[in-house]
Every structure is written in C-alpha cells, then in structure tokens.
Amino acid sequence: xxxxxxxxxxxxxxxxxxxxxxxxxxxxLLFEHRLVENKVDFVVAxxxxxxxxxxxxxxxxxxxSSEALPxxxxxxxxxxxxxxxxxxxxxxxxxxLKAGADDYVLKSSLTRLPSAITNAFLKKxxxxxxxxxxxxxxxxxxxxxxxIYRASHDIRGPLSSMKGxxxxxxxxxxxxxxxxxxxxxxxxxxxxxxxxxxxxxxxxRDRLVDRKEIDFKELINEILTEYQNYPRxxxxxxxxxxxxxxxxxxxxxxxxxxxxxxxxxxIKFHNYSSNGSYVNIRIAANEGxxxxxxxxNGSGIKEELTDRVFEMFYRANSxxxxxxxxxxxxxxxxxxxRGTISLKSSEQMGTTVHVFLPS
Numbered sequence: 001x002x003x004x005x006x007x008x009x010x011x012x013x014x015x016x017x018x019x020x021x022x023x024x025x026x027x028x029l030l031f032e033h034r035l036v037e038n039k040v041d042f043v044v045a046x047x048x049x050x051x052x053x054x055x056x057x058x059x060x061x062x063x064x065s066s067e068a069l070p071x072x073x074x075x076x077x078x079x080x081x082x083x084x085x086x087x088x089x090x091x092x093x094x095x096x097l098k099a100g101a102d103d104y105v106l107k108s109s110l111t112r113l114p115s116a117i118t119n120a121f122l123k124k125x126x127x128x129x130x131x132x133x134x135x136x137x138x139x140x141x142x143x144x145x146x147x148i149y150r151a152s153h154d155i156r157g158p159l160s161s162m163k164g165x166x167x168x169x170x171x172x173x174x175x176x177x178x179x180x181x182x183x184x185x186x187x188x189x190x191x192x193x194x195x196x197x198x199x200x201x202x203x204x205r206d207r208l209v210d211r212k213e214i215d216f217k218e219l220i221n222e223i224l225t226e227y228q229n230y231p232r233x234x235x236x237x238x239x240x241x242x243x244x245x246x247x248x249x250x251x252x253x254x255x256x257x258x259x260x261x262x263x264x265x266x267i268k269f270h271n272y273s274s275n276g277s278y279v280n281i282r283i284a285a286n287e288g289x290x291x292x293x294x295x296x297n298g299s300g301i302k303e304e305l306t307d308r309v310f311e312m313f314y315r316a317n318s319x320x321x322x323x324x325x326x327x328x329x330x331x332x333x334x335x336x337x338r339g340t341i342s343l344k345s346s347e348q349m350g351t352t353v354h355v356f357l358p359s
Contacts, residue, residue: 005031005117008051010068011084012037012060016107020055020084027114039063039071046075053117058085065096073100080120084113158191197329204254204332211249216242216283219252223260227267236270237278248285250337250357258333262294262353265327270298271348289339289358297350306345 007024011017017035024031034049036042037060045051054072058065065083072081083096083104093104102120105113162184169180220240227233266279282293301309310331327343334341339357 007033010056023110158187161187239280241282243284266296292355
C-alpha cells in the first residue's frame, strides 16, 4: 500500500496509544493518525477524518469496542476495524469477528499490527472484487435475458408479417400483388436493421480496442457524406467546429460507430418544418482527452425520458422505426473507450449529446 492511510485510534490510555503508534512507525506503512478516547469524539472523527483503519481498545469509560463497531460500520462501512486490546477470551474474539471486526491484536503482540492491517485490506479488496464481479454477473445475466427476449420479439414481428403477406400474395395478382411485395420489402428492411444492430452490439462488446490517431475532420465528412441524398438534408444548417491541435488516439471503428449514431439521431429526428433547423458538431481535444458535442434544435424528447434513452431496446420517440439499440450501442461504445456520455433534451426544443473520451 503506497497511499497514506488514515488511522483512527480509539484508546483512553496514552501510554498504550504511544506504543501502538511506535509499532506502526517501525513498519513500511505510510499513515497519519488521530487519537480519540470517548464516544462523542469517535463519532465526530468518523464523520470528519474518514479513516481507512480503526484501531479500537475494547474497554473505555462508558464505551466499548462492541458499541464502537456498529457505529463505525454505519458511518464508515469500508474502513478496516481491528480490536487492539489486552487479554481477551477466545469466545469474545470469535464474537467480535462475527460481529464484523476484521481482526484483533493483543497489546502484548503489537509487532503483528502492521501485517494485520495489510492482510485486512487485502481481504476487503478481495471481498469487494468478489461482490463487484457478482453484481456484474447478475447485471450481465439480466441484460442477456432482456437481449434474448427483446431480440426474439423484434425479429419475430417482421417475420410474422412477412409470412402473412406471403400467404396472401399467393392468392393475389396484378397491382395488389405489387402492393404486397412492397409491404414485404418494408418488413424485410426492418428485420435487416434489427439483425445488423444485434450483430454490431455483439461486435462492439467483444472487440479489442485498437488505438490509432483519429482524424476527426475526415471522420465527420465520411459520416455526413452518407446523408447527401437524405430527404431535406439540404434544409439543415450543419455547423462543424473541430479543434484537433492535440493528437487524440482511440479505436476508429468504435468511435466512428458512436459518432454516426449520434449524428444520425440529430438528422433523422429533426424538425424540418422550421426554417432555422441546425445540427452543430463541436469536437475539442486536449491533454486529458476529447469532448464531443452534438447539438440540434429538432423534435427532442420529454425531459423525464432522458434517463432511459440508453437502455436496451428503449424507443423514446414514437416516430422511430429503428431497433431501439442505437443509443444503447453508443453507451456500450463509450464505456468500451472508458468515457462518459450525457444527454439533455426537451420536447420540440432539441437535444444536446456530450461525450468525453479520455486520452
């Protein structure tokens, strides 16, 4: 442990406290300490000092370690709590450990105290990692179930429509047949979009990040070129402000995907009835990373829905014919690059998306 530890010592005997501090100074531990001897000062120290380690004597005037432990767990749950005391019975030692103490050290064996602190930290770290991995596993399992259920549902819809249309088409001729074929084409197109998004979701999750220097100007131009024939694209005022004076390195495939989907939303869900329709793209790289802003004055969404837009299969806009994976994919891509993303929007007022990616 190379960081300086904050050690709170609960002890009313100054000679014993001095011996404890001397034992710690003889070790390789870097620490600062605070000494308290009663319940009031103990609670204040927990709240203000935020100790990493609590070394508690068992018996103080009107206060014991058995009372100190639950208070410490409530205020500073992640702190290491070690009982430093005189002779205790084996039964009491078992009870205090069961109650949540990390270890106990006898005052006659203070040379063991530094290793007890180190071991307690390693144990807590292992417990934290185990709990964190378990939470991630539960989240991944829930996400997988949602993914399978929604993917099956969204794929089955277009397929059912196509099967029904094919059955009807067998009985039709002429113009009616052409109309049915067009409807089948729409269903097939929708199914194709869903499958592409599902494949891309898995691809982004499994991809190993390959960092290369990014040319943002070229990247944005490639994205906007694809919309040259999009209906009423010419009516949009596109503003591009790129400061690439500091080189930025990232995975071009993931970055291109998330930029394209953010810009795609800004263009497709725009209020084209307005004469002042715009999409502003601002990118600024610095030593810490890159900030990306995409701002539009389009149709937007209700403010109360903005917290849900990154959920899998969530569609905040009723006009959307997509898979509901667009912004979810963006979030996955941003997390893959260890960045952050936020979205602010108001209905009929527009949307601002901010992405930060560290260098």
